[in-house]
Amino acid sequence: MISVIRRFGGIEVSCCGHSILVDPTRRFIDNYDAVLITHGHSDHYTSHISKARRIIMSGETLKILREFRGLRLGAGVTVAYPNRPIVFDDFSVVPLNAGHVMGSLMYLIEFKFGSVLLTGDMNIEDSIILKGAEPYPDVDILVIESTYGDPSFHFEPRDNVYDNIIDLAERTVRKGLRLVLSGFALGKGQELYKLLISNGFNAAMDKNVYSLNRILLNVGAISSNGDIIVADMPPRIQPSNDSVIALVTGGAPGRWIRRHVHIQLSSHSDFNGLVDFAVNSRAKRIYTIYGHSEKLARHLRLEYGLNSYPIPNNTLI
Structure with a gap:
């Protein structure tokens, strides 16, 4: 059974006695196997992560938080590289390019009983500095951002x-x-x-x-x-x-x-980009988060027949 909930302003993923916290924005109790940070924007982390036993983020995000934001992050940081798995005893974390800002990552968490892909903020379109994010097919659960998840948002190429x-x-x-x-x-x-x-x-x-x-x-x-x-x-x-x-x-x-x-000009995907990413993931269940989460989830549900809902406070899969 995989549990995906909103907690401490972030996303908590739990399975088989293990828990991971992604992008917490409030002080939290550190009983997690790992705390994952998707990128360096201030609405995706709290300074309290400096107290965590094990933090995972990209090298660019580590530089941003240390040198620009002034966080004191010590030996508990594991630097993540796209497509290079970080292996724990009973699960693995696979960082993937998010295409949002420099150093931004999505995270694929693979347990014995299923997988969860958390996009953080992401963009599927290539830019002059970054390759766009690509969907990871056939995950069990997709947690996708919906900053521009309203059908009115269509960005020019x-x-x-x-x-x-x-x-x-x-x-x-x-x-x-x-x-x-x-x-x-x-x-x-x-x-x-x-x-x-x-x-x-x-x-x-x-x-x-x-x-x-x-x-x-x-x-x-x-x-x-x-x-x-x-x-x-x-x-x-x-x-x-x-x-x-x-x-x-x-x-x-x-x-x-x-x-x-x-x-x-946005560092996020527009509505069509979010829909394409969600559909191509072929996820069994989709949770939307941030921004227009209700509208995006409803569209995916009604137009594509997908099992899609805004991320709940407490749901068991």
């Missing part, structure tokens, strides 16, 4: 968005204006910087983006002043008559959108 960003950069610079591209420092900070550099622009960065790009992309010292600046979200750069601020997000960023340009 990434290459088209990239072309639009480069066109905006060229037009802005030709006019003698400064362009600020603002997205979350982890994710957009690396993607936008790599896109600009690859297209011949001398891009500057704000403090947070630079700190992460130094860790993840090995960039050297660089000025924070320039015609194009990659900045964190929300931008701390004040609007002026000689600058254009473009917010780069998957969803419309609230009140900011009224004053700035919006470029829709």
